[in-house]
Every structure is written in C-alpha cells, then in structure tokens.
Amino acid sequence: MNDPRKGSDAEPTTHFGYQSVPESQKADKVAEVFHSVAAKYDLMNDLMSAGVHRLWKRFTIELSGVRTGNRVLDIAGGTGDLTRQFSRLVGPTGEVVLADINASMLKVGRDKLLDSGVANNVQFVQADAEKLPFPDNHFDCVTIAFGLRNVTHKDQAIRSMLRVLKPGGRLLILEFSKPTSNLLSKAYDAYSFSLLPLMGKLITNDSESYRYLAESIRMHPDQETLKAMMVEAGFERATYHNMTGGIVALHRGIKP
Amino acid sequence: MFTQALLATAETGINRVLRLDATALPRLAHLAGKVIEVECSAPALQLFILADEAGLRLAARWEGDIACRLRAPASSLLRLATSNDKTAVLHSPEVELDGDSAVLLDLAGVLQDLELDWEYELARWLGPVGSQLLSSHLKSRARWTSQNLDSLRHNLADYLAEESRSLVGNNEAQARFAELDDLKMALDRLDARVERLALTLTPKPSEPA
DSSP states (O other): OOSOBOOSSSOOEEEETTEEEEHHHHHHHHHHHHHHHGGGHHHHHHHHHTTHHHHHHHHHHHHHOOOTTOEEEEETOTTOHHHHHHHHHHOTTSEEEEEESOHHHHHHHHHHHHHTTOOTTEEEEEOOGGGOOSOTTOEEEEEEESOGGGOSOHHHHHHHHHHHEEEEEEEEEEEEOOOSSHHHHHHHHHIIIIIHHHHHHHHHSOHHHHHHHHHHHHHSOOHHHHHHHHHHHTOEEEEEEEEGGGTEEEEEEEOO | OHHHHHHHHHHHHHHHHHTTSTTHHHHHGGGTTOEEEEEETTTTEEEEEEEETTEEEEESOOOSOOSEEEEEOHHHHHHHHHOSOHHHHHTSTTOEEEEOHHHHHHHHHHHHTOOOOHHHHHHHHHHHHHHHHHHHHHHHHHHHHHHHHHHHHHHHHHIIIIISOSSOOHHHHHHHHHHHHHHHHHHHHHHHHHHHHHHHHSOOTTSOO
C-alpha cells in the first residue's frame, strides 16, 4: 500500500510527505517529527485548527457508541484528548488503552492525563498500529485520530485493528481528507503550505515537521479510497462523515 | 460543527457553574453511564445529556443506550427547568417520558438545589482581599436596593390608597370584605329561615284539607 515502488534490487519505497523513502526508514522519520513537536503538540493543534480539532474529536466520541464497562483502544492517542473522554464514558469497570508508537508523545499524553487525575482505568502502551500487541477480539471500540496517515502500511494497520476488535465492535478513523469544494481546497492549500510551516517555525522552531504535515495530508487516501480499504480489510457498514467541508473525515466500520 | 461548537460552549459554562456548588458534582456521580435524551418537539431539536462526577456532557447525537427519553415542546421543557413541582409538569399531556424517569428527576433535583459560591470564584480571579471588598460592596448595594424597593412599594401603595384615592387601602378593603362576609352569612341564615317557614306553611299530604 502507500504507492509502493519496488526497484529491481532495492527495498520497497513509500512516501514521507512528498519524498520517496525506503519503507524501513519511514517510521524513524515520522518518529523524528513527533519527537520534535511533542512538547507543543496541543498548543500547535489549537493554533493550526483554531480549536476546531476539539469539535472533530467530540463528534468522534458521539459516534463511538462507547458505554460503561467497555474496553477501548485509542491508537496514536498522542496527548490523550480522546482517551480522557473515553475514560469518563467507560467508568471504573471499563478500560482504555492509549497506544502510540512514539515514546515522546506517549510520555506527554501520560503526564497530561495523570496530572488531570485520569489514571484508574487507563493503560499506556507503546505499540505499532501495524502489529498491535493485543489478543484477538479484545476491544469494543478502536479509534485512531490523525495517526493513520503516518503509518507505513495502512492496510496492515486496518487489518490489525480488525483483529483486536470484538465482533460488533467499531473502528473509528479520524483523519485529514480531501475538501469537497475546489474553492475551499485552494484556500486550504494556501494555508497549509505557507502559514503552517511559518507557525511551526515560530512556535516549535521546526518548519519542516509542519511542511511534512501538509504534504502527508495530500498523500493520504481520500474518503472513498479509505472506505474501500476498510471494506477490503473486512469491515462491514463502512461509512464516513465529512467535517469542515471535507478537510477532516470520520470513517466508521463495524467488525462482522 | 456549529451545533458541536454551541454544545461545547454550553457544556463548559454549565460545568463551570456546577463547580461553584461543592455538593453538585458528587451528587451527579451516581448518574454516570446513564444517558438522557431530550427531544424538543416544537421547535424540533434533539439533545443528549450525560452526567458524571466531572459534570455534564451535552451531545447532538448518541449511539449508545438511552436510560430516559423526554419528548415535549419548548414551553414545557422551560417549565420543567424552572418549576418546583416537576412531577406535575411531567404528567401534563404534551410531555412524553419513556424509560427511567428517576434519572431525569435526579438530574433536575441537583440543578434545582444549586447553591453557588460566587465568592470562591471571585477569589480565584481577584484574590481574597479583592473578592472580600467587592462582595461586601455588592452585598451592601443589594441590601440597599432591596430596602429601597420595599420602601418604594409601600410609599406607592400609600399614595394610591390614601392620597390619590385611586385604589382602596388594604385595611379599608379588609373591613369591606368582612362586612360582605357578614352580609352573606345573614343572607344564608335568612334563606334557611324562609325555607323552614315555607315548610311549616305547606300542608302535609296525610292531613285533611
């Protein structure tokens, strides 16, 4: 997946933003990006989206159908925005696992949650979305918010999420997508490629990470392609909801 | 997204107010995991309310189980929010209630019993000295306003009753009402006496004419 191009004697390549890199290097390059931005990740999210990312996450919670006693996996959970909400919903009899491949993000998320008193029903696990270290049929709900586009083999990750879900469990993928209007698309491109790197430079002294963010969004599958990938992996009733004109889409699928 | 933003703002405001009452959030804890659906029939709106020890959560849609479903027009919902006798409002014909009504009544009870500690909130922003000065000033202003309103009401009543004679004074009205009551009693007695006399004058069917 991810447009792999195999050379005759070289290892397969994948994209890292607009660059083509060997597959084995992508995870390290993504890790570098997140190590660099972890400390100011929340601040940058608020600035870049003018706080709207919180509304996208609220909608994700509303569609999750999570209830008391459920077991939830929040992949690429980063600084724990979704985990905090899920922790409230599942209560003391449920469990939320915040998983992230990046140790820096996981540490920021863990510190933030513990500081705000979220501890009893939350586990923190450093894990690769492609090879989730959990038993089959284990979770009632799996979410991945703004993480799938950084995964090298998205199809493998989706299959791994299907495996750990219980039958009837839900996968929710919240991710940047393709704007539905050309006008919005042009404005969004101008914003992403000029203002985002500038903000990154000013706040985190790292414009390259935010250039990667803009590029990786463009390389991510659009709404229909991602839905098809979910169906291909084995999900049923796959649907998606566009938000903010398709800048972000929430995909949902049910494990049969 | 507009609805989400509106609900998020309302939720933040409500939870901030709830935190001003030390007993409100612990009382909400036993409602954790129970979802109340409020459906306003006119205008058509739908709202889901979740309560727990961290406060209220408002949602425009909910995919999980619903503990209690309330369907009513906006006027009834407003009466439900403000009325002391909520059971009477819930039994009115335009209100439909399905599921566990205790959840709804518990939530309404917590919201109705709120005793907000505004001074604590002020102290967070102004410090103890500033909040004390401001709150004592506000309290004395409120007392002064209340006393002046009472005085104005009495003066106005006196003027209308005694000076302009536009209205009847309270004592005068009470005396007149007492006279009317006496008159009514006397009339009743007279009526009873006439009936009794009429009975004595009417010949009994068994007696010869």
